[in-house]
Amino acid sequence: MKIWVDADACPAVIKEVLYRAAERCQVAVTLVANQPLRIPKSAFINTLQVMKGFDVADNEIVARVAAGDLVITSDIPLAADVLQKGGKALSPRGDAFTPDNIRARLTMRDFMDTLRASGIESGGPAALNQADRQAFANALDKLLAQYQKSRN
Secondary structure, three states, X not given: OEEEEEOOOOOHHHHHHHHHHHHHHOOEEEEEEOXXXXXXXXXXXXXXXXXXXXXXXXXXXXXXXXXXXXXXXXXXXXXXXXXXXXXXXXXXXXXXXXXXXXXXXXXXXXXXXXXHHOOOOOOOOOOOOHHHHHHHHHHHHHHHHHHHHHHO
């Protein structure tokens, strides 16, 4: 299992959780972004810089993800592509994207895009808070525990 991070939009506090998890569980974490990133020195943490452009990082993640890998993203279409390839997807708020919920999430995303395109202000998501960070850490720990159990 590898962990891929849609790093351009991933909050710093979530990256810190991922860095600690990579070391603790000795799992490879790759942050994919269109700009240079500072990461701690680690055999398990690296970056992949891609060219700037719409969905370039997302497309690179989809090209590299394998069945069983985990992708950290809030991008619903990216999560759908990851699920289609047999990977897992988790939002920085700890919400798991699953085959059971992805269609409804895509539909809601498209609906909100339509509202915004028609001039209706829908606002963005609330700022990430401590409860979100804890929910992410808990969901990540659960997935990593399942992975560790399957390795033994």
